[in-house]
Amino acid sequence: MHESDDPLTRALAPPPDETPEAKEVRLRAEDEARRVSEQIDEALNKERAALKKKKVMKMLLLGQSESGKSTTLKNMQMAYTPRAWAQERASWKAVIQLNLIRSINTIVDALAEELSAPQAPTRQSSQSSDEGHSPATDQIAIPQDRRGALMKLRMRLTPLRQVEGDLKARLGAGTDEITEASLAAGAEAMMATPFDDAAYPTPARRFSPRDVVVRSHRAWKERETARKTKDRATPQRPNSPPGSASDSRDSATDVLAGCADDMLALWTDPLVREIVRRRRLMGQLGDSAEYFLSCIPRIATRDYEPSDNDILRARIRTLGVQEYNLTFESEDDTRGLGREWAIYDVGGSRTSRAAWLPYFVDVHAILFLAPISGFDERLLEDRRVNRLEDSFILWQSICKSELLKKVILILFMNKCDLLERKLKAGIQISRYMTSYGNRANDFGTFSSYLKNKFRDVLTTNSPEKRHFYGYMTSVVDSEATAKTLASVRDGIIQLHLKSAAFVG
Numbered sequence: 113m114h115e116s117d118d119p120l121t122r123a124l125a126p127p128p129d130e131t132p133e134a135k136e137v138r139l140r141a142e143d144e145a146r147r148v149s150e151q152i153d154e155a156l157n158k159e160r161a162a163l164k165k166k167k168v169m170k171m172l173l174l175g176q177s178e179s180g181k182s183t184t185l186k187n188m189q190m191a192y193t194p195r196a197w198a199q200e201r202a203s204w205k206a207v208i209q210l211n212l213i214r215s216i217n218t219i220v221d222a223l224a225e226e227l228s229a230p231q232a233p234t235r236q237s238s239q240s241s242d243e244g245h246s247p248a249t250d251q252i253a254i255p256q257d258r259r260g261a262l263m264k265l266r267m268r269l270t271p272l273r274q275v276e277g278d279l280k281a282r283l284g285a286g287t288d289e290i291t292e293a294s295l296a297a298g299a300e301a302m303m304a305t306p307f308d309d310a311a312y313p314t315p316a317r318r319f320s321p322r323d324v325v326v327r328s329h330r331a332w333k334e335r336e337t338a339r340k341t342k343d344r345a346t347p348q349r350p351n352s353p354p355g356s357a358s359d360s361r362d363s364a365t366d367v368l369a370g371c372a373d374d375m376l377a378l379w380t381d382p383l384v385r386e387i388v389r390r391r392r393l394m395g396q397l398g399d400s401a402e403y404f405l406s407c408i409p410r411i412a413t414r415d416y417e418p419s420d421n422d423i424l425r426a427r428i429r430t431l432g433v434q435e436y437n438l439t440f441e442s443e444d445d446t447r448g449l450g451r452e453w454a455i456y457d458v459g460g461s462r463t464s465r466a467a468w469l470p471y472f473v474d475v476h477a478i479l480f481l482a483p484i485s486g487f488d489e490r491l492l493e494d495r496r497v498n499r500l501e502d503s504f505i506l507w508q509s510i511c512k513s514e515l516l517k518k519v520i521l522i523l524f525m526n527k528c529d530l531l532e533r534k535l536k537a538g539i540q541i542s543r544y545m546t547s548y549g550n551r552a553n554d555f556g557t558f559s560s561y562l563k564n565k566f567r568d569v570l571t572t573n574s575p576e577k578r579h580f581y582g583y584m585t586s587v588v589d590s591e592a593t594a595k596t597l598a599s600v601r602d603g604i605i606q607l608h609l610k611s612a613a614f615v616g
């Protein structure tokens with residue numbers, strides 16, 4: 113068809129007898145129309161982007177206490193919101209100092225008990241039992257010629273008591289006492305899964321949390337960041353080395369630095385190590401205690417600044433459900449869906465699980481953490497329950513939930529580094545899991561055995577056909593975790609786009 117035959121071209125064509133003035137007016141009008149049209153396009157694009165932005169992906173981090181949920185969240189913050197993370201980093205210093213001091217104070221307490229106990233003949237440590245130590249049977253004979261030096265060491269470390277209290281107060285902690293009190297009052301219901309109808313009776317032995325607990329993560333981070341900013345703005349003390357971070361009038365840092373040599377002497381003393389070993393204190397102190405104790409010369413200094421690794425190891429127990437809104441900062445992450453995430457980090461103990469239920473509504477994905485190194489451990493809140501068994505019970509309840517049948521489930525079989533260590537140390541799996549039989553006691557065999565078990569639980573319990581996404585992780589390894597998280601995130605977005613259940 114010739115152009116002039118087209119009604120639209122004809123209608124829009126300028127009149128054949130158009131004067132130069134009329135042409136100028138027409139061209140100006142056309143320019144103006146183009147400008148307005150471009151403005152409208154721009155506004156529409158912005159609106160579209162805003163709409164996409166509103167598609168916030170909601171993800172829950174679930175799993176038993178100490179499974180690594182909060183540590184996974186830190187990995188996400190580090191990888192996806194690096195600017196916000198950099199601002200937050202300094203606020204972790206007090207938590208790390210507190211982690212180290214609590215370990216030292218616990219060891220000092222054990223030493224004091226040994227020093228004050230009537231001397232019994234040294235006995236061989238009994239076969240390892242996961243029910244905890246018994247000081248009476250594991251007492252160690254302290255030679256007379258060492259007693260005086262150890263007593264002095266203990267005395268010189270007493271200022272750390274005060275610092276522990278100060279740091280707790282600063283962080284708004286000390287809340288482990290609140291939890292104890294509420295437990296005593298029966299306020300904290302024990303539930304194996306969030307779907308249980310009724311709480312089961314609290315075990316006779318009281319649950320005594322060993323970690324620092326704070327109610328709101330925002331409050332202490334804001335306080336600590338403000339403190340740091342104020343410290344930086346205040347002139348240095350005369351005896352501070354120039355340019356050092358001891359510009360702070362931070363008495364915790366000063367006391368720690370002053371006690372550094374004594375803390376190191378305590379931790380490296382063979383007799384003290386023997387006390388720690390016999391009382392199985394490392395098991396009581398949590399998975400990061402050894403890391404911090406091995407870093408005393410670096411952490412107990414006036415100019416200490418936390419590294420990312422330190423923060424990943426810093427332990428602070430999550431209470432209730434805490435919401436984190438992450439807006440991905442990188443250029444590549446500006447594609448709308450998958451840019452805005454609301455992540456819910458929950459407290460994992462059996463006393464906290466009833467609180468998860470309201471968060472199951474509208475959630476797109478659940479990242480479930482099962483610490484597979486816990487095959488020989490028991491829950492802190494209920495010593496009758498094996499940790500791995502608890503993870504399976506919980507995983508099964510999530511898999512079979514009707515409410516969660518459309519939710520994407522991702523499983524992190526976490527703490528692989530600790531599992532490898534235990535197996536290398538010769539701990540026998542079949543002693544704790546008879547079903548494991550006489551299979552090889554090595555990481556490869558055990559991890560694939562567990563992976564198959566978790567997969568079976570998913571496929572046999574899910575109300576609808578579901579794919580199994582299981583990863584072996586050590587979330588204290590930020591590099592490896594960043595890679596896993598990137599593929600998890602892409603996977604979630606792809607699956608979500610395919611899913612008919614889009615509710616964003």
Ligand SMILES: Nc1nc2c(ncn2[C@@H]2O[C@H](COP(=O)(O)OP(=O)(O)OP(=O)(O)O)[C@@H](O)[C@H]2O)c(=O)[nH]1
Nearest residue numbers: 177178179180181182183400425430460527586587
């Ligand atoms: N070695 C090692 N330590 C880990 C790993 N994952 C977590 N941790 C440590 O285990 C401790 C508990 O981790 P968290 O992330 O606080 O556990 P959580 O699941 O948030 O626990 P709750 O808040 O009590 O529910 C911390 O000291 C972590 O540094 C891991 O893969 N390997």
Ligand SMILES: [Mg+2]
Nearest residue numbers: 181182429430
């Ligand atoms: Mg946590």
